[in-house]
Amino acid sequence: MRIPFTLSVAATLLALPGLAQSIESQKISFEYVRLPLVPLSGSVHTYHAEVVTRYQDAIxxxxxxxxxxxxxxxxxxxxxxxxxxxxxxxxxxxxxxxxxxxxxxxxxxxxxxYTPQVFDTQTLATTYVTVSGLQRTPGPDADLQVVVGLDGFTQGEIVQQAIQGSQMKIGGVATGDGIKHAYQVSYKSPLSVKVTAKDGTVLLEEQLEASTAYRKASTEAFATEAGLAKYWQANQMVFMRKLDDDLMKENMKLVAELLDSRLGQRTLTRSTRVVVVTDKNINYDEFPQAYEKAVMGYKLLAQPNRSADAAKQMQEALALWNKALAESNPKDKKARIDAKVTAATLLNAAEANLWLNNFDEAERLLVKLKLLDISRYTEAAKELDVLLQDQRTRYLANHKG
Structure with a gap:
């Protein structure tokens, strides 16, 4: 049977062993709007981003x-x-x-x-401090004030390391004991984020946890301590400057992710699979029918004005999968809905329930799927469960009361 494609997506056919029965995972991608963990008022449309340095006095x-x-x-x-x-x-x-x-x-x-670098705060703010779904605007009249505070690069301990390596031989004679010498440097660059509404309400204020922990980096290794000391004398500032630059970029990317997750409404792409069952001798027509409806529903998720249409398509697909699950008989290998078909159907139904915001039902189906203990489906269930819990948290935060 030819399976209709309604999205321009690649199809990966993973046929499982069997006689005439074929269980195929159709790979699909679709977009959806991720809700914020900290809901914003409908009157919030703009934000002002600022990065401030708090370590000039220390320098x-x-x-x-x-x-x-x-x-x-x-x-x-x-x-x-x-x-x-x-x-x-x-x-x-x-x-x-x-x-x-x-x-x-x-x-x-x-x-x-090493003296911590004083970065161009305007460039950092423009490049990294964004809130998806809102418009950036200068000055104090913005609906949100976003301030990222930098505490500067902090150098911790510098510890000399003895690294055991292979002995170098010249003409069959060992030239040393194989020990090489390097420095291990501890460092961090703490920063914090604060978001304030126009009325003074603090919506977000926290130290970026990942930025407060010391990291470690090692220099290249030298055959002698004297060689290491000579290298360090000539290259310490360049070595530390690179650590400073790289860590600032990494931390600012974490700031962008934090703001996006807490306050933004970003359109994300979801890559998943809808499993389709076919057989030359047994009628599995509900599976390609459900596939088409599910894909159409998922395609509409990123369009708020089509949410009712999306729900209708997913509910119709779900009805077909639920009808198949009513015949489920995992212990009978000859059953139309045997263990593998049951697992595939449970996975399909769990994902559809997730996007219909039926989180408890989706979780129940995933529990049943894990109990079947079919490795490929168990792994898929674990992955989907992570998304489910995140979506549940975001949905409840935006639908209090």
């Missing part, structure tokens, strides 16, 4: 502390030279011969720590 203090340390080192060296110059020839000779103290050397200046 100034860091630079001042380093400058003071340099001054102290230089002062101590100058005083030592002055004292040495004032000593008599005999005292200098005594100190050199007996105490092994020669002429004071120049000051050893302390190395500066």
């Amino acid at each position: 100034a203090q860091q630079k001042a502390a380093h400058a003071a340390a340099v001054t102290t080192a230089e002062t101590k060296a100058a005083e030592a030279k002055k004292e040495y110059k004032a000593q008599s020839f005999g005292a200098k000779a005594f100190n050199k011969i007996v105490l092994d103290e020669g002429k004071p050397k120049d000051a050893v200046l302390p190395a500066a720590d």
